[in-house]
Amino acid sequence: MDERTAPADKSSAVEETTREGGNGNGHACAGSNPVAPSNMPCFPDPSALDEALYDYLRRSDKMGWSPYDLIEHDGVIQAGGDDPANDHLPLISRADRITEYQLGALKTVLYVEDHLPGYLSEYLRIMTDPDVPDEQQIVNRKTLRFTFRWVAEEDRHSHVLQQYLVRTGLVSEAELEADMLRERRTAYVFPYHQMAEGFVYLALQEKATHLYYRALAKELHDPLLKAILTRMGADEASHGAFFYDMLIKSFKGDLDALSRRISAVANDFKMPVQSNLLNYRRQLLGMMRAAPSYKHGDCFADMMKAVERASQRYGSEAMHLITPDLAPFDKD
Numbered sequence: 001m002d003e004r005t006a007p008a009d010k011s012s013a014v015e016e017t018t019r020e021g022g023n024g025n026g027h028a029c030a031g032s033n034p035v036a037p038s039n040m041p042c043f044p045d046p047s048a049l050d051e052a053l054y055d056y057l058r059r060s061d062k063m064g065w066s067p068y069d070l071i072e073h074d075g076v077i078q079a080g081g082d083d084p085a086n087d088h089l090p091l092i093s094r095a096d097r098i099t100e101y102q103l104g105a106l107k108t109v110l111y112v113e114d115h116l117p118g119y120l121s122e123y124l125r126i127m128t129d130p131d132v133p134d135e136q137q138i139v140n141r142k143t144l145r146f147t148f149r150w151v152a153e154e155d156r157h158s159h160v161l162q163q164y165l166v167r168t169g170l171v172s173e174a175e176l177e178a179d180m181l182r183e184r185r186t187a188y189v190f191p192y193h194q195m196a197e198g199f200v201y202l203a204l205q206e207k208a209t210h211l212y213y214r215a216l217a218k219e220l221h222d223p224l225l226k227a228i229l230t231r232m233g234a235d236e237a238s239h240g241a242f243f244y245d246m247l248i249k250s251f252k253g254d255l256d257a258l259s260r261r262i263s264a265v266a267n268d269f270k271m272p273v274q275s276n277l278l279n280y281r282r283q284l285l286g287m288m289r290a291a292p293s294y295k296h297g298d299c300f301a302d303m304m305k306a307v308e309r310a311s312q313r314y315g316s317e318a319m320h321l322i323t324p325d326l327a328p329f330d331k332d
């Protein structure tokens with residue numbers, strides 16, 4: 001690693017956040033800082049949010065599916081894909097082909113997806129803060145239109161995985177429900193207080209989940225589970241697209257500021273409930289063994305490419321600013 005790619009000092013990132021304002025676009029983040037002056041602009045930019053929300057909700061309507069589309073009581077999926085001519089083709093589960101590591105990874109994925117009551121409680125606490133200015137409250141309420149659909153889609157991931165594990169006989173219902181209850185008991189605290197950094201974190205989180213599901217599906221020999229993970233991965237990609245779209249349009253006048261936020265968040269990035277799941281390190285190692293092609297740094301590289309593409313559209317330069325903090329994650 002040469003001097004150009006040496007990781008930036010975290011203290012400089014903190015100073016930059018203070019100097020430019022909480023949302024990274026020269027504005028204080030009224031939505032997450034109760035003492036923010038009431039005359040500060042809100043975040044995200046309302047017009048950027050409108051555009052991203054429209055695209056996401058229309059996309060979500062077209063992509064909609066139910067766990068019962070995939071798993072019925074007999075464990076059969078009608079797997080015709082997007083071609084109605086193939087809807088008659090049944091896809092039977094081959095759960096006997098699931099390895100021990102893959103089963104452990106599936107259970108960990110389920111625990112993370114099923115922590116939704118904790119996630120939603122925390123998001124509602126932040127987005128319904130009565131002490132923020134009226135303008136920010138209006139934007140927060142509009143943001144919740146995404147949040148409620150997002151949570152519903154994440155909930156069907158939990159639902160379909162639970163149904164798969166139980167109906168295939170891989171795990172008994174009583175055992176799985178007890179495990180899920182145990183994992184849900186730990187409190188979840190959202191790791192960021194600034195709106196812009198929070199949205200960057202969520203964008204990276206959704207991309208990481210999408211890439212992991214894709215990598216895990218690649219290793220599987222159960223066609224039913226591959227179909228399930230493909231649907232789940234498509235949802236995660238759609239969620240990530242919302243955050244990318246909203247952030248880039250909010251920062252289109254200063255994409256360098258966005259790149260600095262990405263760098264700061266990437267430096268400390270951890271997946272949700274990483275500090276909550278019991279024996280998380282052991283579970284994480286199992287997840288990596290089950291999906292060896294997954295590379296943690298790919299989610300950061302993907303967001304970097306998205307900002308670089310935006311810089312070509314909007315004419316900004318110096319997008320290399322996010323490169324330094326990616327280096328540690330890109331190592332095998």
